[in-house]
Amino acid sequence: MSTAEATLETNIKQSRATLDTWVREVVQWHFTSETGCTFWLDYAQTLSFDPRKAIETYEDLSKLGPFQDEWLRGGPVRRWVPKGYAGRPVYTFETGGSTGVPKSRINIEDFRLDYEAFSATLPDEFFPKGTDWLSLGPTGPRRLRLAVEHLAQYRSGICFMVDLDPRWVIKLLKMGQPKMAEQYKQHVIEQGLTLLRAHDNIRCLFTTPKLLEALCEKVSLKKLGITGVFCGGTEMTQQFHRFAVEELLDGAYFAATYGNTLMGLAVHKPRIPEDNYAIIYYPPLPRAMIEVVDPDNPDRVVDYGETGRVRLTTLTKEFFMPRFLERDAAEREPPCELYPWDGVRNVRPFAGFQNTVVEGVY
Amino acid sequence: MIKIPLLRRGEPYTSLDVALIPHHQTREMFVEVSQANAGLIRRDLRDQAMARGKLARFSTTELVAMCRHAADHFLNDTLLLGAEPQTAEDYVKHVSATTGLPLVMVRKNMQKIRSMLAEMGDVLNGLTRNIDSEVLDRGFGEVEGHAVSFFPCAESLGVVLPNNSPGVHSLWIPAFPLKIPLVLKPGSAEPWTPYRIVQALIKAGAPREAFCFYPADHAGAGEILRSCGRGMMFGDASAIGAWESDSRVEIHGPGYSKVILGEDCVDEWEKYLDVMVASIAENGGRSCVNASSVWTPAHAEEISEALAERLARIIPRAADDEAAQLAPFANPEVASRISQIIDQGLAEPGARDVTAAHRKGERLVSWNGCSYLLPTIVHCENLAHPLANKEFLFPFSSVVNVPQRQLTETLGPSLVVTAITRDPELVQRLVSSPNVDRLNVGPVPTNQVSWDQPHEGNLFEHLYARRAFQRAVSF
Numbered sequence: 110m111s112t113a114e115a116t117l118e119t120n121i122k123q124s125r126a127t128l129d130t131w132v133r134e135v136v137q138w139h140f141t142s143e144t145g146c147t148f149w150l151d152y153a154q155t156l157s158f159d160p161r162k163a164i165e166t167y168e169d170l171s172k173l174g175p176f177q178d179e180w181l182r183g184g185p186v187r188r189w190v191p192k193g194y195a196g197r198p199v200y201t202f203e204t205g206g207s208t209g210v211p212k213s214r215i216n217i218e219d220f221r222l223d224y225e226a227f228s229a230t231l232p233d234e235f236f237p238k239g240t241d242w243l244s245l246g247p248t249g250p251r252r253l254r255l256a257v258e259h260l261a262q263y264r265s266g267i268c269f270m271v272d273l274d275p276r277w278v279i280k281l282l283k284m285g286q287p288k289m290a291e292q293y294k295q296h297v298i299e300q301g302l303t304l305l306r307a308h309d310n311i312r313c314l315f316t317t318p319k320l321l322e323a324l325c326e327k328v329s330l331k332k333l334g335i336t337g338v339f340c341g342g343t344e345m346t347q348q349f350h351r352f353a354v355e356e357l358l359d360g361a362y363f364a365a366t367y368g369n370t371l372m373g374l375a376v377h378k379p380r381i382p383e384d385n386y387a388i389i390y391y392p393p394l395p396r397a398m399i400e401v402v403d404p405d406n407p408d409r410v411v412d413y414g415e416t417g418r419v420r421l422t423t424l425t426k427e428f429f430m431p432r433f434l435e436r437d438a439a440e441r442e443p444p445c446e447l448y449p450w451d452g453v454r455n456v457r458p459f460a461g462f463q464n465t466v467v468e469g470v471y
Numbered sequence: 472m473i474k475i476p477l478l479r480r481g482e483p484y485t486s487l488d489v490a491l492i493p494h495h496q497t498r499e500m501f502v503e504v505s506q507a508n509a510g511l512i513r514r515d516l517r518d519q520a521m522a523r524g525k526l527a528r529f530s531t532t533e534l535v536a537m538c539r540h541a542a543d544h545f546l547n548d549t550l551l552l553g554a555e556p557q558t559a560e561d562y563v564k565h566v567s568a569t570t571g572l573p574l575v576m577v578r579k580n581m582q583k584i585r586s587m588l589a590e591m592g593d594v595l596n597g598l599t600r601n602i603d604s605e606v607l608d609r610g611f612g613e614v615e616g617h618a619v620s621f622f623p624c625a626e627s628l629g630v631v632l633p634n635n636s637p638g639v640h641s642l643w644i645p646a647f648p649l650k651i652p653l654v655l656k657p658g659s660a661e662p663w664t665p666y667r668i669v670q671a672l673i674k675a676g677a678p679r680e681a682f683c684f685y686p687a688d689h690a691g692a693g694e695i696l697r698s699c700g701r702g703m704m705f706g707d708a709s710a711i712g713a714w715e716s717d718s719r720v721e722i723h724g725p726g727y728s729k730v731i732l733g734e735d736c737v738d739e740w741e742k743y744l745d746v747m748v749a750s751i752a753e754n755g756g757r758s759c760v761n762a763s764s765v766w767t768p769a770h771a772e773e774i775s776e777a778l779a780e781r782l783a784r785i786i787p788r789a790a791d792d793e794a795a796q797l798a799p800f801a802n803p804e805v806a807s808r809i810s811q812i813i814d815q816g817l818a819e820p821g822a823r824d825v826t827a828a829h830r831k832g833e834r835l836v837s838w839n840g841c842s843y844l845l846p847t848i849v850h851c852e853n854l855a856h857p858l859a860n861k862e863f864l865f866p867f868s869s870v871v872n873v874p875q876r877q878l879t880e881t882l883g884p885s886l887v888v889t890a891i892t893r894d895p896e897l898v899q900r901l902v903s904s905p906n907v908d909r910l911n912v913g914p915v916p917t918n919q920v921s922w923d924q925p926h927e928g929n930l931f932e933h934l935y936a937r938r939a940f941q942r943a944v945s946f
Contacts, residue, residue, distance in 0.1 A: 285713055287693060322510035326517065348488040348508050356514060386487055 113446070120449035124394055128450070129166040131395035131424060136164045139429045144193030148180070149429060151188075167398065170422065171408060176433040181212035181371075189215045191426060203250035204370040211250070214370050219396075219427045220256040221263075223373040226393055227366070228263055230376045235337035235362030240312035242268040245301040245320050246342055247275050252370050253342065257315045260339075269308065271300045273320065298323045305333045314361075317342040318349055321357060331359035341366035341374075344437075344457050351386040366390070367456055371430060372397045372421045378445060378452065388455055391448035398422040399453050401441035407434055413443045418459050435459075473502040473565070474553050475662050477686065478669065479515050480522060481679025483553060486511075490686065492660055495571040495801040496790075496840050502569065504662050507685035509694040512654075515683060516698040519626035522652035525678035531604035534648035535591045540675035541668070542588035546581060550670040552663075562667055566637060569660045571841065573788070573795030576754055580637035584668065587641035594645055597924060598931040607649070611940050620940030625700025625719075627652040627683075628934060631692045632665060633705035633723075634658030634801075635757045635864060640665055642723070642930070643703060647672060647681065651934050654683040654699055656692050660801055696720055701934055721928045725862045726759030726886035728917045731901075732767040732774075733892025734875045740767070740774050743891050743914050747774070747868075748781050750889060750917040752846060755798035756866030760887050760909075760918045763862040766873040775825040775850040775870035782846035782866060783829035787838040797865070799841030806842040809863050810835040813847065816858035822851045825870075854881055882906045887917040 110118070139145040140153050140160045153160060156173075163172055186201055194217050202220075203211040242261035248254035248270060261268035273294075281290040301324060305311055314335050316324065321340055324330075330338070338361050340353070345365055353363055367390040368374040375390035375397075392399040401417040403409040411417040419437040423430040438459040442452035476483040486505035494501040526534070549556045557565070563577045572580075587594060599607065602619070606612035611620035628646045632655060633639060646653055655665045662684075669682045685691060693713075696702040702720040704711055714720045730747050732740060750762035767774055788795040800806035813834065817824055824834070825848045836843050846866035851859040859869050860883060873881065879900045882888070889911040890901050901907055909924065911917065 287713065288697075291697070319510075322513065326513060346488055346508065348486050348506070349510070351487055352508055352511050356511075 117444065117446060117449060120446075121444050124444075124449045125167070128395045128398070132167050132170065133165060135424045135426060135429060136160050136170075138193060138426050139191065142192070144191055144426075146191045147188040167422075170431040173431050175407065176430050178212065178433070181214065182210040186213050186215060189213075189428065194427065200252075200255070201250075202252040202370040212371065214252075214428055216252060217427050219373065219425050220252045221259050222425075223393060223396070224256045224260040225263055226396075227374050227376060228260055231264075231337065231339070231364060232362060236264065236313045236339075236364075237336070239265045241266045241308060241310045242313045242315065243271070243301060243304055243311050244268055245271045245297065245314065245316040245324065246273055247317070248272040249274060253315075256374075257339075260315075261313070264313075266313065269304045269311065271297055271304065273297045273317075294320070294323055298327060302327060305335075309334065311335070313337045313339070315339045315341075318345050318353070319343070321353065325357040329359050330357070330361050335361050337362045337364065339364045339366065341368060345388050346457070347386045347388060347455055350380075350388055354380070354386070367453070369435075371428075371433065372399070372423050373425075375399060375453075376448075378447065389442050389452055390456065391442075391445075391450065391452040394448075394450045396423070396425050398424070398451075400451060401439050401453055402434075404438075404459070407432075411441050413441050416440050419453060419456065472500060473555070475502060475504045475666060475686070476553050477505045477507050477511075478666075478679075478682055478684035479511075481669075481673065481682050485553075490659060492569050492662075493801075494568045495799060496568075502565070502662075504659075504686045507687045507691050509687070509690045512683075512685050512687065512691055512694045513698060516627070516654065516695075519652065519699070522678075522680045523623070523626045523650065525680045526647075526650040526652060528678075529650075531595070531607050531648055531650070534650065534677075535595065535604070537672060537675040537677050538588045538591035538644070538648055541671040541677070542585045544674045545588060545668060545671035546585045548671070548674065550667055550674060552666065552670075557667065562663060565663045566661065567790050569663075569801060570634060571790075571799040571801045572636070572755065572757075573790050573792065573798060575793050575795055576798065577637060579754070580664075583638040584641050584644075584664070587644055588668075588671070591645065591648055595648060595931075597921075598645060598929055611942075618940050618942065620938045621935045622938055623651060624934060624936050625651060627654050627699045627701075629654040629656075629695035629699030629702040631656045631696060631702070631704045631706065632658050632661070634660040635759075636754055637661065637664040638754070638758065639705065639723075640668060644668065645930050646934060647677065649931060649934055651701070652681040652683075654685065654695050656685050656687055656695050658705075659686070662686055703933075721930075721933050723759065726761070727764070727860060727862055727884060728760055728762045728887035728889075729764045729766055729882075729885050730762045730889045730917060731878060731891065732765070733890065733894045733897050734768050735894045736891045737767055737769045740770055741777065744774075744777055744781065746889065746891070746914040746916050747778060751778070751848075751868045752782060752785060752796060752866040753916065753918045755796065756846070757798060757864050758918055759862075760920055761866070762887075762889070762917045763868055764860055765868055765870045766878065767870065768873065768875045771870050771872040772850060775848050778868070778870065779825040779829045779848040782848060783826055785846050785866065787836065787841070787843045787845075789839065797843055797846070799838075799843050800864075803837075803842035805864075806835055806844050809865070810844060812861075813849070813858065813863075813867070816856070816861070817849070819857055821853065821856045822849050822858050822869075824848075825850050879904050879906075884908075887911065889913075889915055889917045 139149045197217050200216040201213050205211045244257040258268040278290050365377040375392045378389040400420045401411050402420045404418040419435040419439050421433045421435050436459050437456050439453035439456040442454040444450050476485045488506040489503045491500040492502045549558045563574050566577045567574050628651045630643045657665050673679050705723040711722045711724045785796045844865040849858050849869045851869045851871045859871050884906050887909040888907045
């Protein structure tokens with residue numbers, strides 16, 4: 110074993126130990142009557158064991174069973190507010206919701222903490238501190254709206270906002286109105302261009318893959334002074350990544366992310382030639398974990414390189430969501446030097462939902 | 472594995488998104504086809520005028536000559552397929568591998584494309600009604616003593632192509648000598664033919680910038696049709712729906728082609744049996760110009776029995792058998808679904824699978840590792856039956872009793888009608904019918920196509936419009 114391999118091995122063990130310690134702390138918090146939320150305290154009553162004693166490692170979270178999607182749809186949303194945070198201002202963020210009741214997740218500080226951690230991964234050379242941002246994408250009930258603004262402020266910038274409502278886009282497409290959806294996209298792009306042309310200090314951009322394409326059809330990012338692009342919100346393919354780097358970005362840094370309201374933000378491993386533009390994400394351990402599991406047996410984590418369904422676990426004191434099966438597929442990626450824990454490669458919609466997911470619309 | 476790149480203004484580009492297409496028989500992956508992301512397509516199509524400018528430098532006569540040379544290259548030469556050479560025989564085997572078409576059918580289709588390229592001058596004369604090519608080059612001039620002027624309605628023609636049969640690619644080729652660049656999205660299982668046609672034209676001297684080749688998903692197809700000033704779309708009823716109201720896009724959906732017997736000829740129906748068999752079964756019954764219905768004012772039962780007896784002789788044969796008349800389904804599930812639809816239809820009263828008594832075993836058969844649907848003739852008592860006017864991707868036809876007086880009012884959209892009648896009144900009614908796209912009077916098989924005739928619209932009229940034009944004398 111080389112020195113580098115030995116160091117990585119040590120770091121993997123250390124990160125796992127950190128994760129296990131954090132799991133114990135989070136479980137203790139959520140299942141203690143003074144600090145936990147009503148949902149988990151009630152849930153504990155249905156168990157034949159005390160989670161605070163039975164769960165000592167990350168693996169032990171399986172004892173709680175899978176987290177059900179439906180638990181987050183509908184109220185009362187206050188059942189998710191930990192008693193330890195009583196009296197604090199609470200946000201609620203939503204995901205989904207183009208039809209039916211969206212999933213809601215409460216938030217107090219997590220979005221700030223997640224994006225402050227993410228900020229540390231952005232190179233100052235391309236996302237200069239003190240410069241301003243444009244957020245061109247979904248806002249409304251999504252945590253992106255506050256999170257990107259906080260990211261800008263945390264980096265001493267001011268964030269300009271242009272909204273896109275993805276639920277309306279999905280509805281237009283389902284109604285067979287692709288031209289109207291295109292017009293709506295152009296409406297969003299035009300607003301973004303107006304801001305970019307009017308405010309010289311905007312150097313950093315948050316947007317989605319589709320909007321980035323549409324924006325770069327109209328202008329050169331370089332000419333507008335954009336040096337860093339933080340991109341996320343929908344599926345991003347390996348080919349899109351290459352296309353963006355080679356043909357859209359004009360040398361701007363490309364920070365791809367994978368995340369959602371439920372989990373937080375997974376950062377993209379910096380691009381190296383060997384990865385051939387594969388999009389590789391690592392979760393913000395220990396606050397969240399992403400695994401790839403066998404779709405037919407979600408208790409089995411697949412081997413490295415093997416394809417499976419994405420399973421999320423959120424581990425913060427605000428929100429505890431163990432073993433949630435996401436509507437995505439990916440390959441399991443081994444730990445790397447920068448992130449000595451499991452990651453995921455080339456996330457895309459899970460084929461089992463192909464008939465129901467309208468993906469990549471914004 | 473064979474790899475097929477995109478062509479971005481004629482230049483190969485290997486995408487990181489690929490579609491793997493299996494061999495229809497072994498199900499092993501046979502070819503890796505690069506896929507174009509929608510943003511890439513849109514970005515490339517921002518400057519369509521450049522490609523048109525490249526074509527505009529040539530005269531129509533020069534472009535027609537290139538087509539003539541390309542005919543020979545397409546049929547005989549080794550051309551590039553991505554980075555590898557592809558011989559003409561390779562091409563035949565490649566098409567067969569992913570579509571299931573027997574080699575003999577691929578070769579026949581190859582000849583169709585060759586003749587379209589070789590006879591491009593006549594084809595253009597047919598489409599433009601003999602307008603002098605110099606008038607087309609200049610954009611104005613005189614035709615039979617009248618001033619005319621034409622202008623292009625688009626900088627390029629976007630074409631969303633099907634998988635069913637290579638011969639269909641003949642339809643878009645005339646856009647090239649009409650100086651309109653092509654943006655092609657091939658069918659998922661048939662990238663071979665458009666790629667080879669483009670390579671043949673480039674070898675013949677065509678500017679490569681005139682061709683974009685973008686294998687893509689539905690989003691990519693939509694992007695092509697939205698971005699090009701004119702489009703052609705091939706697809707089934709569900710695929711074409713979103714584009715039916717867009718006048719920029721010429722729709723090539725199901726053909727619902729028919730053989731119609733007049734009262735004056737119906738008693739001699741046996742004389743026309745060969746025409747009916749050819750119309751239904753040629754090219755494996757896979758073309759929109761294959762008949763899917765025989766309408767007759769009498770003898771429907773006898774005609775259906777005779778057709779069933781003849782078609783039941785068609786059996787699965789190996790892909791390299793020169794006598795092969797039937798193509799297996801590249802996707803066995805599609806064959807199974809079609810057979811189920813027919814069975815569901817037969818469960819409705821008023822229809823009978825006449826071929827069932829003539830063939831050995833079921834309609835859906837597995838032979839030599841492939842799924843086939845054996846030719847099927849369904850006798851329907853009347854037009855209201857759900858199987859009376861259906862089209863499937865194999866030799867299938869209904870035979871329906873339709874009184875002659877009701878023929879034209881119940882006809883519905885029909886790509887080809889072969890009317891076996893000498894009755895001038897019936898012929899006139901068919902001539903006047905807006906539902907008949909191509910009309911053959913007499914015993915001409917529905918699949919016998921003359922390429923100098925318009926097909927689901929006239930490509931010249933789709934790509935060019937006429938303007939009023941006057942020029943002062945001595946100016």
